[in-house]
Amino acid sequence: MKIYVLGSNAFIQEMVECRDKLRELGYDGWIHPEYELMAKGLGDKVKAERAARGEHAAIKRENNYLKVHYAHILESDAVLFVNLEKNGKKNYIGGNVLIEMGQAYVNDKKIFLLTEIPTYMPYADEIEAMDPVCLHGDLANIERV
Numbered sequence: 001m002k003i004y005v006l007g008s009n010a011f012i013q014e015m016v017e018c019r020d021k022l023r024e025l026g027y028d029g030w031i032h033p034e035y036e037l038m039a040k041g042l043g044d045k046v047k048a049e050r051a052a053r054g055e056h057a058a059i060k061r062e063n064n065y066l067k068v069h070y071a072h073i074l075e076s077d078a079v080l081f082v083n084l085e086k087n088g089k090k091n092y093i094g095g096n097v098l099i100e101m102g103q104a105y106v107n108d109k110k111i112f113l114l115t116e117i118p119t120y121m122p123y124a125d126e127i128e129a130m131d132p133v134c135l136h137g138d139l140a141n142i143e144r145v
Contacts, residue, residue: 002077076109078109079109081093114135
């Protein structure tokens with residue numbers, strides 16, 4: 001099974017770790033190639049500086065991330081969303097991830113959440129309606145699906 005790993009940019013290192021763990025478990029885990037470079041500190045330094053200044057939308061637009069991730073979702077059998085704690089919010093799922101989750105859902109891709117559905121989010125019902133499989137922090141739980 002080919003599993004594309006996505007999540008908030010705050011979780012880049014964890015996305016790489018999840019990809020590696022999926023491979024250990026025998027799955028074809030993969031991430032956007034730029035994320036691995038970023039996790040190793042080898043990413044585009046200018047882009048990192050711009051992101052630190054809050055230019056996230058411009059960077060996303062210039063790099064066409066929404067469309068690139070969509071193409072990668074289409075190439076996969078499933079998508080794993082790494083949803084950890086961000087800014088004190090457990091199981092965080094932001095706007096981009098919600099969009100990507102919807103893209104996976106309408107294209108009949110299996111959706112995995114590393115942790116639980118964030119019930120405090122105003123769009124928790126929409127997430128639940130997409131029937132994600134919550135892995136409770138353990139990627140080995142994919143085998144039980």
